[in-house]
Amino acid sequence: MIKEQKRNPFISNTFKLWMVAVIFLLTFFQLYSINRYPHADIVSDEIVLGVVLILLGYLWIQELRDRYRLQAVNMALIKAQGQLERAEIDTIATLILTEEAKDPYMRGHSKRVTRCAVELARELGLSEKECKTIERAGILHDIGKIGISDLILHKPGRLNEEEWVVIKKHPRRAIEILEPLRFLTKEKEIICHHHERFDGKGYPDGSKGEEIPLGARIMSIADTFDAMNSERSYRKPLPEEVIISELKNASGNQLDSRIVTTFLKLLTKKPSLWEREG
Numbered sequence: 691m692i693k694e695q696k697r698n699p700f701i702s703n704t705f706k707l708w709m710v711a712v713i714f715l716l717t718f719f720q721l722y723s724i725n726r727y728p729h730a731d732i733v734s735d736e737i738v739l740g741v742v743l744i745l746l747g748y749l750w751i752q753e754l755r756d757r758y759r760l761q762a763v764n765m766a767l768i769k770a771q772g773q774l775e776r777a778e779i780d781t782i783a784t785l786i787l788t789e790e791a792k793d794p795y796m797r798g799h800s801k802r803v804t805r806c807a808v809e810l811a812r813e814l815g816l817s818e819k820e821c822k823t824i825e826r827a828g829i830l831h832d833i834g835k836i837g838i839s840d841l842i843l844h845k846p847g848r849l850n851e852e853e854w855v856v857i858k859k860h861p862r863r864a865i866e867i868l869e870p871l872r873f874l875t876k877e878k879e880i881i882c883h884h885h886e887r888f889d890g891k892g893y894p895d896g897s898k899g900e901e902i903p904l905g906a907r908i909m910s911i912a913d914t915f916d917a918m919n920s921e922r923s924y925r926k927p928l929p930e931e932v933i934i935s936e937l938k939n940a941s942g943n944q945l946d947s948r949i950v951t952t953f954l955k956l957l958t959k960k961p962s963l964w965e966r967e968g
């Protein structure tokens with residue numbers, strides 16, 4: 691088997707040091723000979739200067755080439771890291787979508803919540819980077835429900851108090867599941883607080899007002915909207931006018947009123963947000 695020889699694209703530091711040493715020796719030798727034998731022209735100054743300039747020029751070009759290659763390697767590494775992160779998120783997202791697919795009432799929930807939350811974030815003037823964070827948080831927001839018994843998750847009817855206690859653990863459980871993905875710091879904040887209420891009566895921390903991260907306040911509206919706009923085992927999707935009226939009622943207590951106002955305008959501007967296909 692022929693072994694592929696991998697060439698280092700950069701010139702080594704040892705080689706650079708040797709070049710500097712040669713330049714130094716040439717210069718030293720020339721200065722020494724001028725001092726020692728002022729009338730003898732052993733090697734003409736022009737030749738020494740020429741050689742030194744060529745060597746310096748060569749070193750400079752190599753240095754520039756190395757710097758350019760280093761930048762290219764860095765860019766490739768950043769790209770590879772992005773692809774790796776994307777792959778990790780996609781793997782987890784597949785888990786969620788598989789989990790949702792088992793329940794006809796929850797099918798497509800994460801995708802719809804993500805779509806609403808991202809559109810709302812854009813409408814509020816958030817940057818593309820912040821919208822991307824919200825998109826990732828939206829897809830992963832209910833990951834903490836993985837592991838909760840299907841008897842509770844798919845219960846045909848309203849949950850009792852003990853079952854609610856289990857359900858309310860899902861934001862914290864999500865943080866535990868996502869713990870190894872350290873690059874999702876902001877997404878984890880949003881996921882952890884997407885069930886907080888603006889009046890402080892939500893969970894898991896009971897944070898209120900602007901203590902709740904903006905992304906989580908946006909997610910909360912998208913999540914609430916999708917819950918009302920989707921069919922449940924015990925009811926049909928609520929009529930549009932009822933949903934709008936419920937959003938207005940929740941404004942200022944459960945939901946951030948400023949964001950609700952923007953969301954209501956957005957629903958008129960983008961009627962596709964009412965669509966239920968996941």
Ligand SMILES: [Fe+2]
Pocket residue numbers: 831832860884885
């Ligand atoms: Fe949730």
